[in-house]
Amino acid sequence: QVQLTESGPGLVHPSETLSLTCTVSGFSLTGYSVYWVRQPSGKGLEWMGRMRYNGDTSYNSALKSRLSISRDTSKNQVFLKMNSLQTDDTGTYYCTRATSGYNLFDYWGQGVMVTVSS
Amino acid sequence: DIQMTQSPSSLSASLGDRVTITCRASQDIGNYLTWFQQKPGKSPRRMIYGATNLEDGVPSRFSGSRSGSDYSLTISSLESEDVADYHCLQSIQYPLTFGSGTKLEIK
Numbered sequence: 001q002v003q004l005t006e007s008g009p010g011l012v013h014p015s016e017t018l019s020l021t022c023t024v025s026g027f028s029l030t031g032y033s034v035y036w037v038r039q040p041s042g043k044g045l046e047w048m049g050r051m052r053y054n055g056d057t058s059y060n061s062a063l064k065s066r067l068s069i070s071r072d073t074s075k076n077q078v079f080l081k082m083n084s085l086q087t088d089d090t091g092t093y094y095c096t097r098a099t100s101g102y103n104l105f106d107y108w109g110q111g112v113m114v115t116v117s118s
Numbered sequence: 119d120i121q122m123t124q125s126p127s128s129l130s131a132s133l134g135d136r137v138t139i140t141c142r143a144s145q146d147i148g149n150y151l152t153w154f155q156q157k158p159g160k161s162p163r164r165m166i167y168g169a170t171n172l173e174d175g176v177p178s179r180f181s182g183s184r185s186g187s188d189y190s191l192t193i194s195s196l197e198s199e200d201v202a203d204y205h206c207l208q209s210i211q212y213p214l215t216f217g218s219g220t221k222l223e224i225k
Binding site for chain 2: 035044045047058060061094096101102104105106109110113117
C-alpha cells in the first residue's frame with residue numbers, strides 16, 4: 001500500500017529554517033522520484049522541487065536559493081529544508097511521487113500546515 | 119516558464135449540468151497535462167493524466183480533451199460529490215506549473 005506522510009513543525013518564526021520530512025512506504029525511493037508541492041492558504045499549487053530516483057535534485061528557480069532537498073533511502077525518507085522563511089511561506093506542504101512520462105502525482109501525502117509567524 | 123491559464127476561476131452549476139474547465143498553455147506541452155480534484159481540507163487527487171486518460175476509480179462522467187493549446191476537463195452530469203477545486207498541471211518542462219485553480223460549486 002503506497003503511503004507518503006509529511007511531518008514537521010506547524011509553526012516557524014520569520015527568518016528561520018523550515019525542516020520537513022516525507023516518509024514513504026509501499027514503494028522504493030530508488031524507483032520513484034519524490035516531489036514537494038506547496039499551497040498557500042486559499043491559493044493554488046506551486047511545485048517546489050524534487051528528489052529524483054537516482055539521487056539528483058532540481059528546484060523551482062523562484063525558491064532555489066533557499067531550498068534544499070535530500071534523502072535517506074535506508075529510512076525511506078525525503079527531507080526538505082527551506083531557509084529565511086517569511087509570512088508568505090505560510091501554507092500546506094505536500095510530498096507526492098512520480099516516475100516518468102505522464103505518470104506523476106498519483107499518490108500524495110496528507111499535507112502539513114506550516115504557519116510562519118512571530 | 120510555461121504559463122497555464124485556467125478558466126473560469128469559479129463556477130456555479132446545477133446538479134446534472136455539463137461542466138467544462140479549461141487550461142490554456144503558453145507553449146506546446148503535447149499531452150503532458152494532468153487534472154487534479156481537491157476537496158476542502160484534502161490533498162489533491164489525480165483525475166486525468168496525459169490530457170485524456172482517466173485515472174482508475176474516477177467516475178466515467180469525468181473526461182479530458184485537447185484542442186490545440188487548450189485542455190479541458192468535462193463533467194458530463196454534475197453530482198454533489200464533484201464540489202471541489204480543480205487544478206491543471208503541465209509536466210513537459212521544468213519548472214512544473216499549475217493553473218490557478220477553479221472552484222466548482224452547486225447552484
